[in-house]
Amino acid sequence: MTRDGYDTTHPLTLPSYRRDDVDAHPPLLSPGYKSTVIRAPHQPLVYLPQRLTEVTGPLLGEGRLGEFDHDLTRQHDGEPQGQRIIVHGRVLDGDGRAVPHTLVEIWQANAAGRYRHILDNWPAPLDPHFTGVGRTLTDERGRYEFITVQPGAYPWRNHDNAWRPAHIHFSLFGRAFTQRLVTQMYFPGDPLFFQDPVLNSVRDEQARQRLIARYDHATTRPEWALAYEFDIVLRGRDETPFEDEDDDE
Amino acid sequence: MSERLGVTPAQTVGPYLHIGLPWPDGPYAVPEGTPGACWIRGQIVDGTGAPVVDALVESWQADPDGRFDHPDDPRGARPSTVPGFRGFARTETDGQGWYGLLTVKPGPLPTPEGETEAPHLTLSVFARGLLHRLVTRVYFPDEATANAADPVLRGVDPDRRDTLLASPAPDGYRFDIRLQGEHETVFFAV
Numbered sequence A: 001m002t003r004d005g006y007d008t009t010h011p012l013t014l015p016s017y018r019r020d021d022v023d024a025h026p027p028l029l030s031p032g033y034k035s036t037v038i039r040a041p042h043q044p045l046v047y048l049p050q051r052l053t054e055v056t057g058p059l060l061g062e063g064r065l066g067e068f069d070h071d072l073t074r075q076h077d078g079e080p081q082g083q084r085i086i087v088h089g090r091v092l093d094g095d096g097r098a099v100p101h102t103l104v105e106i107w108q109a110n111a112a113g114r115y116r117h118i119l120d121n122w123p124a125p126l127d128p129h130f131t132g133v134g135r136t137l138t139d140e141r142g143r144y145e146f147i148t149v150q151p152g153a154y155p156w157r158n159h160d161n162a163w164r165p166a167h168i169h170f171s172l173f174g175r176a177f178t179q180r181l182v183t184q185m186y187f188p189g190d191p192l193f194f195q196d197p198v199l200n201s202v203r204d205e206q207a208r209q210r211l212i213a214r215y216d217h218a219t220t221r222p223e224w225a226l227a228y229e230f231d232i233v234l235r236g237r238d239e240t241p242f243e244d245e246d247d248d249e
Numbered sequence B: 001m002s003e004r005l006g007v008t009p010a011q012t013v014g015p016y017l018h019i020g021l022p023w024p025d026g027p028y029a030v031p032e033g034t035p036g037a038c039w040i041r042g043q044i045v046d047g048t049g050a051p052v053v054d055a056l057v058e059s060w061q062a063d064p065d066g067r068f069d070h071p072d073d074p075r076g077a078r079p080s081t082v083p084g085f086r087g088f089a090r091t092e093t094d095g096q097g098w099y100g101l102l103t104v105k106p107g108p109l110p111t112p113e114g115e116t117e118a119p120h121l122t123l124s125v126f127a128r129g130l131l132h133r134l135v136t137r138v139y140f141p142d143e144a145t146a147n148a149a150d151p152v153l154r155g156v157d158p159d160r161r162d163t164l165l166a167s168p169a170p171d172g173y174r175f176d177i178r179l180q181g182e183h184e185t186v187f188f189a190v
């Protein structure tokens, strides 16, 4: 026994997270998205067994949140321009279990499609009342909600007449290093999808659909804001024998 | 009982991650002034050798006793004996592609197979042009014996192992990350 009472002779049984399907994520080299060509590694990834460092992870959030961090329309003295929207959903794992109390961070362009960033200087207006950054924690059922404005599309120089479809960047921790995810949420029916190499880097059509939020009329608030629902699925865990005993379907 | 769901695909952080992700206390896995704390700094370069000035590095590690304050550690969650230890750092690269984080060296870790992992940090690298994070590990140059027995290092092509090894620096260690090409850093599938 060590001084804090754990038995070093007892075998260590770790949770194990299911590895993603080959087509679940974009290939790192996706030449349609030009900057992948000089940034994607040439060597194949090396298989890393999931051990203590990988099955644990930072459980952050409490104490990191300010009063208006989840409401991007109330972070300044006045309201930002644009269509007010509610973006909400659940953070789940691949087995449909809620991921509670996990930090969700977002950032986005303003209604005109411009980021409050020193390198974004295309001729669209900044909004003095919009920073474009939010964070919140999921509740005990894995739910989160942001209030913000509909981001605009913006041009970039990847290809001729290239425009990014409107999107919100999302960052999630989950409960283990293996679950860490950074992604983007898109809006349904955007006519710019066809020419966007970032969204289309996800080769599987069903997987791509999981990046597109659903217009949610039931949550839309009369005379106030449109709602979009966006569930986020992090990796699931392989069942341990102990959990199987409880699982009498 | 449980339904199987497809995971949400990863997407790049894009060029404007700096408005959303950096935290004022991000680089500090331990508070400034922590006895024995060291800086781990390095430069990230792309396949043309150019510095990657719009990347974000995150680190995660055990404390110096090799423990985690996390419920899924089967040895039990244990708050660190190092006051203010977070074990996690987040640091964006500067105009020359350099990142830096302040931490204490982690302890060795037991594995389910009864082996011992040498002290290491696990890193995630995010950037424009990376559609998914890259994962690598930092090992320490002053742990030759432990490194030689480390099951992960032993599984890496010997010619590439040194890309996972930090080098000594005046206030800690240096760990450069080469995304692509000659001396490309070893990246892992987790």
Ligand SMILES: [Fe+2]
Binding pocket: A109, A164, A167, A169, B014, B016
């Ligand atoms: Fe963006």
